[in-house]
Amino acid sequence: MLTTISRTDTAIPDHASALVGDTPLLELARTGAGTRLLLKLEQFNPTGSSKVRMARQMILEAERTGALLPGGHIVEPTSGNTGLGLALIALERGYRFTAVVDTHAARDKVRAMAAMGAELVVVDTGVSDAPSTVERRRVADEIATRTGAFRPDQHNNPANSDGYTDLAGELLDVLDRIDYLVGAVGTGGSLCGTARELRRRGAAVTTIGVEPVGSIIFGGPGSRYWQTGAGSPEGFTVGSNVDYDCVDEGVAVGDVDAFTAARVVARRTGLLIGGTAGAAVSLALRRLAVVAAGSTMVVLVCDAGEKYLDSIYDDDWLRDRRLLDEAAHRRLHRLLNAYADSVGIAAADLYRKAGA
Numbered sequence: 467m468l469t470t471i472s473r474t475d476t477a478i479p480d481h482a483s484a485l486v487g488d489t490p491l492l493e494l495a496r497t498g499a500g501t502r503l504l505l506k507l508e509q510f511n512p513t514g515s516s517k518v519r520m521a522r523q524m525i526l527e528a529e530r531t532g533a534l535l536p537g538g539h540i541v542e543p544t545s546g547n548t549g550l551g552l553a554l555i556a557l558e559r560g561y562r563f564t565a566v567v568d569t570h571a572a573r574d575k576v577r578a579m580a581a582m583g584a585e586l587v588v589v590d591t592g593v594s595d596a597p598s599t600v601e602r603r604r605v606a607d608e609i610a611t612r613t614g615a616f617r618p619d620q621h622n623n624p625a626n627s628d629g630y631t632d633l634a635g636e637l638l639d640v641l642d643r644i645d646y647l648v649g650a651v652g653t654g655g656s657l658c659g660t661a662r663e664l665r666r667r668g669a670a671v672t673t674i675g676v677e678p679v680g681s682i683i684f685g686g687p688g689s690r691y692w693q694t695g696a697g698s699p700e701g702f703t704v705g706s707n708v709d710y711d712c713v714d715e716g717v718a719v720g721d722v723d724a725f726t727a728a729r730v731v732a733r734r735t736g737l738l739i740g741g742t743a744g745a746a747v748s749l750a751l752r753r754l755a756v757v758a759a760g761s762t763m764v765v766l767v768c769d770a771g772e773k774y775l776d777s778i779y780d781d782d783w784l785r786d787r788r789l790l791d792e793a794a795h796r797r798l799h800r801l802l803n804a805y806a807d808s809v810g811i812a813a814a815d816l817y818r819k820a821g822a
C-alpha cells in the first residue's frame with residue numbers, strides 16, 4: 467500500500483544540526499527616543515550556543531578540502547561551547563572527537579559533551595582554577611601531531627567566521643536597520659563573521675567587541691577573570707579570527723558588571739543568559755542612552771545561563787569570589803525602569819538620574 471507523505475512531514479528534520487539557526491530576537495529595552503536593544507538568542511540552537519554554527523562550518527570545510535577523511539578523528543581545545551558543537555557534528559557525521567578541556571570549564575558543558583560521546587582530556591595545571599587556555603592548546607596540538615587527528619584550530623580557521631553568514635542573514639530578514647552589533651569576543655568568529663556579512667550586504671553597522679577585564683585582546687593588561695568562553699589571557703597569541711579591521715571598538719567589561727547584567731536579565735525576562743552575554747548586555751545598556759535616537763542595537767547572546775547555575779547564578783559562588791554586588795543589581799534595575807518609563811524624556815537625562 468502506498469502511504470501519502472504530507473508536505474509538512476517531509477519538512478520535519480531527522481538530525482539535530484538541521485535545527486541550527488533561525489534563532490529568535492527579544493527586545494530587552496526601548497527608550498523614549500525610539501532606540502531599541504535586541505537580544506539575538508543563540509542559546510536556542512542545538513547545544514545551546516551559537517558556536518555550533520561554526521563547528522559545523524569547520525567540519526564541512528575540512529571534509530571539502532580533504533583535511534578530514536571519513537571516520538576520522540577531531541581534536542580541539544575548548545571551554546565547552548565549541549566542543550559541544552563539534553561533538554554534535556562529529557556524532558552525526560561519524561567522527562571520533564576528543565575535547566581538551568580544563569578544570570575551569572562549566573561542569574555541565576563537559577558532562578553534555580560526554581553525553582554526546584566526546585572523549586575528554588582534562589588539563590589541570592594545578593596552579594589555580596583559572597582557565598588554562600595556553601596549556602589546553604599545547605595539549606591538543608600534541609595529540610594532533612602524535613595521532614594525525616584533525617585539529618580545527620578555531621582561533622585561526624576562516625571557516626569559524628564563515629559559519630556566521632546565516633546569522634547575519636537572519637538579522638537582515640527581520641530588521642530594517644542594524645546600527646550597532648555588540649558581542650563578546652573570544653576567537654572573534656561570531657562578531658567578525660556576522661559583521662562582515664552584514665556589511666557585505668550593505669548594512670552600515672558599528673561593531674563593539676566586549677572582552678573581560680583582564681583579557682588582552684584589545685590591549686588591556688592581563689589579569690584573572692571568571693567569564694568563560696570570551697577573552698584571551700596573558701601569554702595567549704590572539705588568532706586571525708579576531709579581525710581588528712572589523713571591530714570598531716573594543717571594550718573590557720568586568721566580571722561584576724557582566725554577571726550582574728546576566729542575573730538582572732534573568733529576573734526581568736525569565737531567560738537566563740550566560741556571563742559573556744551579560745557583559746555585552748551591560749555595555750549595550752549603558753550605550754543605549756547616548757547613541758542616536760531611533761538606533762537599533764543587537765547583542766549576540768552566545769549561550770544560556772542554565773550552563774552556569776553552579777557559578778554566576780549561585781550567590782555563594784559569587785560571594786566567595788567577591789563578585790556579588792547587590793547595589794549594582796539595583797542600579798541596573800533602575801536603569802531598565804528608567805528606559806521603560808522614558809517616553810518623551812531625553813534618555814541621557816534618565817541615564818544620569820538612574821546613576822548607572
Ligand SMILES: Cc1ncc(COP(=O)(O)O)c(C=O)c1O
Nearest residue numbers: 547652653654655656695742768
Ligand atoms: C560563552 C561564550 N561567549 C562568547 C564566546 C566568544 O565567541 P567567539 O569565539 O565567536 O568570539 C564564546 C566562545 O566560545 C563562548 O563560549
